[in-house]
Amino acid sequence: MMHLPSLDRRKLLQLAAASASSLWLARSARSEQRFAGNPFGLGVASGSPTHDSIVLWTRLVPPDGSQSLGKEAVTVRWELAHDEQFARVARGGQAQALAELAHSVHVEVAGLEPDRWYFYRFMAGDAVSAIGRTRTFPAPDAAAQKLRLAYASCQRWDHGYFSAYRHMREENLDAVLFLGDYIYEYQSAANAVRVPTGGWVLTLDDYRQRYALHRSEPELQAMHAACPWLVTWDDHEVQNDYAGLVSGVNGPPVPDFASRRAAAYQAFYEHMPVRASALTKAVAGLASGAEVRLYSQQRFGRLANIVMLDDRQYRDAQVCNPSGRLGSASVHPAACPAWDDPARTLLGAAQEQWLDAVFARSGPGWTVLGQQTLFGRRVTKAAAGDLFWNDGWDGYGAARTRLTQSMQRHKLANPVLLGGDVHENWVGHVKADYTRPDSAALGVEFCGTSMTSRSGNPQKIVDGLAQNPHFVFGDSQKGYGVVEFTPARLTTTLRVVDDVTRRDMKISTLRSFVVEAGRPRIEAA
Numbered sequence: 001m002m003h004l005p006s007l008d009r010r011k012l013l014q015l016a017a018a019s020a021s022s023l024w025l026a027r028s029a030r031s032e033q034r035f036a037g038n039p040f041g042l043g044v045a046s047g048s049p050t051h052d053s054i055v056l057w058t059r060l061v062p063p064d065g066s067q068s069l070g071k072e073a074v075t076v077r078w079e080l081a082h083d084e085q086f087a088r089v090a091r092g093g094q095a096q097a098l099a100e101l102a103h104s105v106h107v108e109v110a111g112l113e114p115d116r117w118y119f120y121r122f123m124a125g126d127a128v129s130a131i132g133r134t135r136t137f138p139a140p141d142a143a144a145q146k147l148r149l150a151y152a153s154c155q156r157w158d159h160g161y162f163s164a165y166r167h168m169r170e171e172n173l174d175a176v177l178f179l180g181d182y183i184y185e186y187q188s189a190a191n192a193v194r195v196p197t198g199g200w201v202l203t204l205d206d207y208r209q210r211y212a213l214h215r216s217e218p219e220l221q222a223m224h225a226a227c228p229w230l231v232t233w234d235d236h237e238v239q240n241d242y243a244g245l246v247s248g249v250n251g252p253p254v255p256d257f258a259s260r261r262a263a264a265y266q267a268f269y270e271h272m273p274v275r276a277s278a279l280t281k282a283v284a285g286l287a288s289g290a291e292v293r294l295y296s297q298q299r300f301g302r303l304a305n306i307v308m309l310d311d312r313q314y315r316d317a318q319v320c321n322p323s324g325r326l327g328s329a330s331v332h333p334a335a336c337p338a339w340d341d342p343a344r345t346l347l348g349a350a351q352e353q354w355l356d357a358v359f360a361r362s363g364p365g366w367t368v369l370g371q372q373t374l375f376g377r378r379v380t381k382a383a384a385g386d387l388f389w390n391d392g393w394d395g396y397g398a399a400r401t402r403l404t405q406s407m408q409r410h411k412l413a414n415p416v417l418l419g420g421d422v423h424e425n426w427v428g429h430v431k432a433d434y435t436r437p438d439s440a441a442l443g444v445e446f447c448g449t450s451m452t453s454r455s456g457n458p459q460k461i462v463d464g465l466a467q468n469p470h471f472v473f474g475d476s477q478k479g480y481g482v483v484e485f486t487p488a489r490l491t492t493t494l495r496v497v498d499d500v501t502r503r504d505m506k507i508s509t510l511r512s513f514v515v516e517a518g519r520p521r522i523e524a525a
């Protein structure tokens with residue numbers, strides 16, 4: 001049975017804003033509640049950094065492994081310090097972990113110094129959390145010299161262990177960009193490496209349990225504690241192939257998809273270090289939920305502008321699935337009148353306009369676009385005619401052209417697209433016209449492989465590279481990418497693991513690529 005979120009949107013927003021404020025006056029909170037063990041079993045996280053603020057996250061769960069801490073709020077104290085011993089505390093306060101938000105805590109610490117590393121921890125009763133490490137970004141006008149990001153996506157629990165994060169911790173990163181499919185809503189695969197608790201993820205409680213399961217992984221937890229994350233989502237945080245308020249087709253039918261989406265969005269908020277303000281915009285017609293505003297930009301000095309996009313929440317539905325159903329499929333555009341319809345959108349009109357304005361003011365540094373999926377055109381030549389995947393940018397060609405035209409109109413200096421979704425590494429040039437090999441390269445693209453999720457036939461990568469010359473490299477091994485930006489160049493290193501079915505998986509470098517600033521041409525490092 002569908003379990004609707006118990007709060008209306010207005011109440012949820014009030015609670016989220018209030019619980020994030022250190023000025024909260026204790027309600028009925030059991031401020032000195034004592035726990036029989038450590039309620040911080042899901043760890044700590046930080047995210048959404050600016051030059052002077054950061055979000056600190058935790059969620060309290062029963063130490064005995066039961067599902068709920070009950071209906072009462074819990075007062076959580078927090079400290080942010082310059083040192084790991086907390087001898088020099090920079091900020092501190094208390095927040096309320098509310099039952100309505102699964103006893104999650106989102107503290108927004110403001111007024112911090114730019115370009116600084118900090119340590120933080122939470123306390124409730126006599127329990128103390130693990131210590132997290134986080135940082136602010138350089139001031140927008142500062143001449144930052146180096147930025148190191150990792151990008152990762154697609155971590156299906158039953159396809160493998162998350163131990164690549166143990167290696168990611170050694171990468172000396174300033175931030176992690178997570179680009180979608182943090183959880184999957186599926187029941188376990190038949191040939192599972194390990195079986196997730198619960199079956200199909202449909203209700204608010206189901207989504208909460210699936211996120212909690214992921215955060216029980218020590219290596220994922222430790223990576224969240226190591227540096228700030230910037231996050232977006234793809235489809236599996238709700239349902240495979242969903243588009244805006246249009247349901248996908250996988251799994252048991254749910255009568256009210258808007259309510260399911262609202263439940264999924266709420267659970268995402270409860271488990272991610274995002275700002276309470278992400279919840280503050282309403283979507284007309286969404287009866288039992290809210291827009292969660294994930295698209296954002298954040299400057300890392302003059303060196304880079306990190307732009308996070310959301311290509312799931314506002315998109316039009318996929319078109320021309322040959323089965324006649326909704327959802328993703330390989331499509332022959334020749335038999336699809338809607339394929340090039342300029343009215344169709346992947347980002348939605350508001351986000352498109354916002355992005356155009358971002359490009360207009362982007363300046364000379366790197367513009368890093370963290371988004372969900374493969375950007376470049378990828379045709380599959382078949383006897384019956386050209387085939388394209390309708391769920392990615394290829395299925396929204398007019399929207400892709402509007403984006404590349406916006407880049408050109410504003411002479412965007414150094415665009416770098418990062419992506420996920422396809423469970424394979426794809427490295428290529430962003431083209432003014434993908435159908436003409438001689439057209440200008442506007443930027444570069446590094447679409448990342450999956451952390452664990454399985455991929456298809458490797459021969460398709462070989463064929464895809466041969467048929468789409470704007471791509472220079474493709475590979476299906478699992479792992480993540482690291483990009484180091486300096487004013488002169490970026491260096492991308494594809495890091496892959498040998499076996500996701502083993503916790504003691506080893507990491508190695510698959511390839512490294514260099515792009516000089518002002519010259520969108522990918523070279524081998």
Ligand SMILES: [Fe+2]
Nearest residue numbers: 154181421453
């Ligand atoms: Fe995925």
